[in-house]
Amino acid sequence: MLTIDFVPGAPNWLDLGTPDVDAAAAFYRELFGWEFQSAGPDAGGYGFFRLGDRVVAAAGLLTEEGARSAWTLYFHTTDAQATTKAVEQAGGTVRFGPFDVFTAGRMAGFTDPTGADFAVWEPADVAGLEEVTAPGTLCWTELYTTDASAAKDFYRSVFSWDLRDVDFGPGYTLVTPSGGGQDAQHGGIMQLQPENLAAGTTSDWHPYFEVIDCDTTAARAAEHGATALIAPMDAENVGRLAMFTDPFGATFAVITSAMV
Numbered sequence: 001m002l003t004i005d006f007v008p009g010a011p012n013w014l015d016l017g018t019p020d021v022d023a024a025a026a027f028y029r030e031l032f033g034w035e036f037q038s039a040g041p042d043a044g045g046y047g048f049f050r051l052g053d054r055v056v057a058a059a060g061l062l063t064e065e066g067a068r069s070a071w072t073l074y075f076h077t078t079d080a081q082a083t084t085k086a087v088e089q090a091g092g093t094v095r096f097g098p099f100d101v102f103t104a105g106r107m108a109g110f111t112d113p114t115g116a117d118f119a120v121w122e123p124a125d126v127a128g129l130e131e132v133t134a135p136g137t138l139c140w141t142e143l144y145t146t147d148a149s150a151a152k153d154f155y156r157s158v159f160s161w162d163l164r165d166v167d168f169g170p171g172y173t174l175v176t177p178s179g180g181g182q183d184a185q186h187g188g189i190m191q192l193q194p195e196n197l198a199a200g201t202t203s204d205w206h207p208y209f210e211v212i213d214c215d216t217t218a219a220r221a222a223e224h225g226a227t228a229l230i231a232p233m234d235a236e237n238v239g240r241l242a243m244f245t246d247p248f249g250a251t252f253a254v255i256t257s258a259m260v
Contacts, residue, residue, distance in 0.1 A: 076123070209255070
């Protein structure tokens with residue numbers, strides 16, 4: 001389960017790259033009740049999604065040439081420079097090297113060997129998200145990958161994750177920070193199936209947001225311009241989930257967990 005007691009390798013930040021921050025903010029306000037707060041005139045349009053008084057995500061304009069709208073997951077590191085070196089040694093690509101974000105912390109962005117983008121956050125003044133797991137917040141992370149074996153080797157090398165293969169759909173692996181135990185599981189790695197690969201599906205990390213009622217949220221998402229990728233479905237002993245792209249193409253999922 002995700003918590004805000006961040007440890008190395010655990011998700012600690014999440015942001016949306018989008019061509020229209022205002023329109024994206026309006027969509028997620030309708031879906032989750034989030035309010036958008038600008039980070040200030042020097043932040044280039046970047047700002048924070050708040051649920052009540054807690055920061056639960058962030059968003060900013062797309063800045064990389066050719067970038068598509070997407071959610072980016074950040075994983076906790078105590079040394080962004082050392083993680084960058086580990087990524088390179090494990091066969092990943094550095095999209096942007098470590099840099100300071102004012103006094104908040106230090107970040108870097110990467111692509112794993114199978115093509116999935118992710119980032120790391122080395123905290124200073126800002127530890128990370130202020131709430132997770134509750135309704136309207138991040139509760140799970142999932143990598144859909146073209147090569148699960150290569151992905152598992154890569155992330156194990158970079159973050160020392162504990163990985164456990166389970167019988168939950170074809171080729172599913174549970175992810176836990178090193179030494180965290182089963183209660184600290186924060187995500188899964190799933191092998192894309194031949195039909196997905198034939199259709200051109202690429203490797204991507206997807207955030208899951210907890211919701212009170214998956215079906216109601218799915219209907220609301222469609223009403224406000226989202227496209228359904230997975231219609232609401234039950235996952236035994238897990239909950240009821242659905243997956244979408246938002247009006248600008250960023251993929252995310254929602255789940256009403258069996259046990260919250």
